[in-house]
Amino acid sequence: MSDSQLTFTLATLLGAVGVWLLLPRGTARGWAAGAVLVAIALGLGASRMLRLEDWVADGVFFILxxxxxxxxxxxxxxxDPVLCAIWFGLSLLGTAGLFLFAGAQFLAVATVVVYAGAILVTFLFVLMLARPKGRATWNRSSWEPVVSAATGIVMVGVLSMTISDVLALRGETGRPIVEAAETAGDRAEGVLADQHVALVGAELFGRNLVAVEVAGTLLLAALVGAAVIVARPRSEAQEPPAAD
Amino acid sequence: MDPEIALLHNYLIVGAVLFGIGMIGFFSRRNMIVMFLCAEMMLQGVSLSLVAFGRFHNDFGGQMLVIFIIAVAACEAAIALAVVLMLYRRAGKLDVIVWQALREDNQPAFEEEALPEEPPAEPWPSLSRAGLSPEILPEETDFRSRL
Incomplete structure (x- = not known):
């Protein structure tokens, strides 16, 4: 078992227990211990991250x-579902920052605009529907927290281990097996070009034009579907006059 | 180590972590709106991986796929919120266990365990009242029921 596999195995075990302790289980006991365990697991995972070109890039990446x-x-x-929605919004902002860091400027803006809008709507729904009097039991307990925490974290551990191993593999000549065919110069004229949005637009409305049309139709269908699902049936909306 | 490979490696791992956390939340949380948020989080994890692959291979395909993921997620949000609203009207709560009759035949039912009572949540802050209360004409109370 290699060094990185050992680290990821340890992080998986600690993370699974920590996430189980953090999930709502009807009691607040073990909350702090869970947070510490998850923090240790994340730290172990972070220690296996590969270094980027300089320390500034490293710092920005690790913060995001x-x-x-x-x-x-x-x-x-x-x-509290309201707090869940707010934390999810923060996670989305982090994701948008990571998009920007990888050079996907348009996607970063689109994520903030579209998702922040969608999240705002969700948030309003939560506020409107789920202001419980007292704390609702269904927010305080989970469905099979042990099994789901174990499943999810083990999947993350196995995936990380595989990614780490494959990208670090070296062939017989000592060169990495996975190598980009493109150079930095190619990227500077491709995905990292200054004319980013123009290139994205050309790609979207060039090679993917049919898919754009299909996506538009899908949005229309979803709109109609949502309206039909939410609309009350006519019999319910118009109460018939009571018969004498 | 090529910094591009390092970037791909780090992004793929962060994407996997986001996907896994979203999966845990979707499996275990009982509030339907939180489950919906967790499904969106899984989509975010996949999007991160796609952007990283697209950058590594110098191809816009990854970013295109993420744009379509955003469009499909918008559709999903509309339909999911409509369905959640509908279910909330029927059951009066956002608990997904209410609908467990829809599970597979061979699955055991969820057993609700009694939870200890907790003090009610602290109320959200609100603004104090200010100003004078308006004078309400007696005839207005005839046609405005909420006064």
């Missing part, structure tokens, strides 16, 4: 990734 992941854990562990 940390905000995203911590907010994601908070989303599934808070009892």
């Amino acid at each position: 990734a940390g905000v995203t992941v911590v907010a994601a854990v908070a989303t599934i562990s808070f009892r």
